[in-house]
Amino acid sequence: MIFRLLLLTVLVVHPIQIPFIDQAILTAKSTTNMTIFANQTCQQCLCRFYSGYIALSCFSNDTCELFYSYPRVYIVHGLSNARLYFLQDIFPNASECCMSNSYVFQQLDAAPTTRVNVSRPRCLVIDNYGYLVTVSETTNDIIRLYPANLSIVNQPTSPVFPNDPSSISYYDEAYYIGFDGYILILHTSNFSVLANITTASLFGTRDIGLLYSGQIMVVLSTGNNYILFFNRTDNVSRQYTYLNQQLVTYSSPHGFWYINDTYFYVTSWATNSIYSYSATNNITIWSENLFINATSNTSSWGGNHLTIDDCGRYWFALGANGIQIFDQQRNLLKIESGIASYIFHILLTDDVMYISDLVYNQIVRLDLNDTCA
Ligand SMILES: *[C@@H]1O[C@H](CO)[C@@H](O)[C@H](O)[C@H]1NC(C)=O
Ligand SMILES: *[C@@H]1O[C@H](CO)[C@@H](O)[C@H](O)[C@H]1NC(C)=O
Ligand SMILES: *[C@@H]1O[C@H](CO)[C@@H](O)[C@H](O)[C@H]1NC(C)=O
Ligand SMILES: *[C@@H]1O[C@H](CO)[C@@H](O)[C@H](O)[C@H]1NC(C)=O
Ligand SMILES: *[C@@H]1O[C@H](CO)[C@@H](O)[C@H](O)[C@H]1NC(C)=O
Ligand SMILES: *[C@@H]1O[C@H](CO)[C@@H](O)[C@H](O)[C@H]1NC(C)=O
Ligand SMILES: *[C@@H]1O[C@H](CO)[C@@H](O)[C@H](O)[C@H]1NC(C)=O
Ligand SMILES: *[C@@H]1O[C@H](CO)[C@@H](O)[C@H](O)[C@H]1NC(C)=O
Ligand SMILES: *[C@@H]1O[C@H](CO)[C@@H](O)[C@H](O)[C@H]1NC(C)=O
Ligand SMILES: *[C@@H]1O[C@H](CO)[C@@H](O)[C@H](O)[C@H]1NC(C)=O
Ligand SMILES: *[C@@H]1O[C@H](CO)[C@@H](O)[C@H](O)[C@H]1NC(C)=O
Ligand SMILES: *[C@@H]1O[C@H](CO)[C@@H](O)[C@H](O)[C@H]1NC(C)=O
Numbered sequence: 001m002i003f004r005l006l007l008l009t010v011l012v013v014h015p016i017q018i019p020f021i022d023q024a025i026l027t028a029k030s031t032t033n034m035t036i037f038a039n040q041t042c043q044q045c046l047c048r049f050y051s052g053y054i055a056l057s058c059f060s061n062d063t064c065e066l067f068y069s070y071p072r073v074y075i076v077h078g079l080s081n082a083r084l085y086f087l088q089d090i091f092p093n094a095s096e097c098c099m100s101n102s103y104v105f106q107q108l109d110a111a112p113t114t115r116v117n118v119s120r121p122r123c124l125v126i127d128n129y130g131y132l133v134t135v136s137e138t139t140n141d142i143i144r145l146y147p148a149n150l151s152i153v154n155q156p157t158s159p160v161f162p163n164d165p166s167s168i169s170y171y172d173e174a175y176y177i178g179f180d181g182y183i184l185i186l187h188t189s190n191f192s193v194l195a196n197i198t199t200a201s202l203f204g205t206r207d208i209g210l211l212y213s214g215q216i217m218v219v220l221s222t223g224n225n226y227i228l229f230f231n232r233t234d235n236v237s238r239q240y241t242y243l244n245q246q247l248v249t250y251s252s253p254h255g256f257w258y259i260n261d262t263y264f265y266v267t268s269w270a271t272n273s274i275y276s277y278s279a280t281n282n283i284t285i286w287s288e289n290l291f292i293n294a295t296s297n298t299s300s301w302g303g304n305h306l307t308i309d310d311c312g313r314y315w316f317a318l319g320a321n322g323i324q325i326f327d328q329q330r331n332l333l334k335i336e337s338g339i340a341s342y343i344f345h346i347l348l349t350d351d352v353m354y355i356s357d358l359v360y361n362q363i364v365r366l367d368l369n370d371t372c373a
Contacts, residue, residue: 018085057083113365121134121137183198183219250275274292302342
């Protein structure tokens with residue numbers, strides 16, 4: 001609408017000059033780190049927050065939105081009596097695309113695919129080498145693939161575990177691998193074991209999440225319906241000690257999706273649902289809410305994992321029921337069942353989608369044509 005640079009004005013908050021656009025705000029369309037302050041005038045927000053944040057949108061109702069960094073996908077809206085400040089004299093890059101629903105769904109049918117056989121692959125992660133990594137429940141090892149062509153990285157050789165691995169997460173040069181009753185943390189360079197963690201109430205490890213820069217480890221214990229919390233003992237070692245547990249109100253907590261340190265989602269394998277968790281002021285107590293119940297569109301259990309894309313769409317990997325895609329208002333947009341026979345996990349990067357198929361024993365790569373369509 002009105003964001004020609006000519007309209008950029010400079011406000012002098014002595015002795016700092018802050019450029020702004022009048023009658024405009026910034027709206028994030030991708031995951032972003034921002035905070036909102038209500039009941040603060042624009043002047044109050046400017047005085048309190050001009051350092052530490054990159055942009056400020058002021059609304060006419062004394063609400064401020066402060067951005068720590070620019071979102072990858074955004075729009076600048078015209079809005080009367082609003083003002084958008086660029087607090088550090090840094091302007092955003094051009095917004096990247098957010099593919100429309102119809103375009104992305106058409107891409108799912110049309111995109112070129114690459115497939116590789118992997119025996120019972122579980123979760124998919126990208127590590128610090130840029131490898132696509134999974135664990136096989138049949139060969140009991142870590143499998144690393146070149147993401148571009150899905151060929152297997154042979155060196156170094158993964159250890160063969162004595163038990164079936166059921167999940168893998170990645171954080172800061174380490175793989176966190178879930179087994180029935182314990183979690184192994186391995187270095188990504190040479191697979192050396194950094195820690196072996198367990199607690200009496202761990203029964204069937206599924207997803208492992210990390211909060212507070214790896215300080216808190218969240219473990220879904222599917223066999224007894226607990227979410228377990230562990231605390232890292234120091235920031236050198238990878239030792240974690242058991243902190244707390246919370247019983248969930250449904251059966252088989254399975255997939256974890258991080259939003260921020262005080263908010264995450266958990267899928268229920270046995271009820272094909274997604275629950276949200278929001279920390280109360282004490283991080284060991286979380287308030288649980290049913291978020292999506294996909295039962296009515298399914299015929300078997302398999303609420304495996306949730307993936308949220310940059311446009312805020314929810315991709316629910318439901319095993320033999322395919323992928324169910326919901327919008328931010330939780331409306332079902334599409335059921336995609338053509339790509340693979342049993343959707344275990346979906347990993348999305350900018351314009352590539354990877355899927356692990358636990359029953360057909362495949363990893364699939366789809367190349368989406370990421371244009372602003
Ligand atoms: C904002 O201020 C008004 C009047 O002082 C008060 O009634 C209201 O509760 C405040 N709202 C918030 C979110 O603090
Ligand atoms: C202020 O206005 C914005 C944009 O219209 C709205 O999203 C927000 O909820 C409002 N805040 C309050 C406290 O009324
Ligand atoms: C713009 O993009 C460049 C290159 O990707 C990046 O280095 C830079 O940090 C970006 N600037 C902002 C303000 O995000
Ligand atoms: C992959 O597995 C399928 C089904 O078992 C088999 O038909 C195919 O030959 C395998 N492909 C390779 C390259 O091993
Ligand atoms: C796959 O890609 C990797 C890295 O780009 C390359 O080293 C390897 O030779 C490729 N493998 C095949 C079979 O093309
Ligand atoms: C880890 O600990 C479990 C018992 O909790 C044990 O069965 C397993 O062998 C240990 N693994 C390694 C690699 O130390
Ligand atoms: C977690 O461990 C750290 C030491 O690494 C300690 O400072 C902190 O108090 C512990 N947090 C909780 C909640 O126990
Ligand atoms: C965390 O995410 C929730 C849900 O989107 C949001 O309501 C909350 O404000 C966020 N908290 C922080 C600290 O960003
Ligand atoms: C947002 O960014 C700030 C500054 O980089 C950081 O301290 C904070 O932890 C971030 N919050 C989230 C939810 O990522
Ligand atoms: C959090 O709550 C637990 C359980 O009520 C309590 O043991 C712990 O001391 C609390 N921690 C803090 C930091 O308040
Ligand atoms: C989810 O939906 C199904 C059928 O649509 C219903 O039977 C079930 O009670 C719902 N679950 C919850 C937790 O509300
Ligand atoms: C990707 O989309 C652009 C714009 O619609 C189109 O010109 C191009 O041919 C497409 N590329 C492929 C490989 O489909």
